[in-house]
Amino acid sequence: MHDRIPHKIQLAYKQTGDNRTVHCYKCGSFHEVSSCASSSICPACGCHIDFKDIRINNRSSCLVDTRGDLLIEKNGYLFCAKAICKNAYLYGSLSGSLFCEQNLTFASSGLVAAKLTAHSIEIPPDSRIACPFPIHAHNISVHGFLRANLVIDGTINIFKKGIVEGSVTARGINVDPGGELIGQLEIAPGKPKKTDPSAEVATAPLRVTRRPRWDATKRVL
Numbered sequence: 080m081h082d083r084i085p086h087k088i089q090l091a092y093k094q095t096g097d098n099r100t101v102h103c104y105k106c107g108s109f110h111e112v113s114s115c116a117s118s119s120i121c122p123a124c125g126c127h128i129d130f131k132d133i134r135i136n137n138r139s140s141c142l143v144d145t146r147g148d149l150l151i152e153k154n155g156y157l158f159c160a161k162a163i164c165k166n167a168y169l170y171g172s173l174s175g176s177l178f179c180e181q182n183l184t185f186a187s188s189g190l191v192a193a194k195l196t197a198h199s200i201e202i203p204p205d206s207r208i209a210c211p212f213p214i215h216a217h218n219i220s221v222h223g224f225l226r227a228n229l230v231i232d233g234t235i236n237i238f239k240k241g242i243v244e245g246s247v248t249a250r251g252i253n254v255d256p257g258g259e260l261i262g263q264l265e266i267a268p269g270k271p272k273k274t275d276p277s278a279e280v281a282t283a284p285l286r287v288t289r290r291p292r293w294d295a296t297k298r299v300l
């Protein structure tokens with residue numbers, strides 16, 4: 080550290096001086112910034128990337144490209160051709176597409192007409208979700224009801240009273256007693272990653288039936 084930098088600032092730098100790696104999804108490159116930065120400009124393509132949390136509490140079509148969290152409140156509706164965030168919490172409505180670097184949590188019910196990709200997805204017990212597009216994730220945990228086709232490159236976990244209706248491709252599946260998969264199941268080649276402790280084979284009998292015909296416009300779940 081340079082001698083001319085005051086000691087207090089040096090101390091603050093040491094405390095928060097870890098860099099973070101930022102992925103620019105516009106050009107695909109990575110760059111490093113200080114962990115205390117609130118935004119960044121991609122050195123490869125000049126794209127502006129925010130690190131702030133974004134909260135939507137009305138109808139909005141704003142551009143969402145942040146490495147912070149996205150919260151769509153109960154009265155919020157986001158239409159975004161390609162929303163990007165770290166974690167997303169959906170209490171309201173969404174259409175377009177959403178990419179979460181980490182977790183996507185649904186906290187509402189209804190039709191979600193959006194292309195969804197996340198590292199992990201959580202469907203809480205009271206949520207009843209239908210999505211007309213295939214959902215892509217590494218892991219998904221279903222405590223409520225989900226009607227969608229799923230492409231999971233890790234493990235799908237269906238907990239007690241959880242129901243998944245649709246075709247599923249995954250590398251591992253856990254179904255608790257009382258959980259249910261209604262639809263086609265395909266176990267993709269390759270083992271689940273060892274870092275995923277929940278990646279096990281099915282632990283309860285599956286009720287696997289023919290893929291149901293389902294109407295994407297059906298709103299009554």
Ligand SMILES: [Zn+2]
Binds near residue numbers: 122
């Ligand atoms: Zn870029």
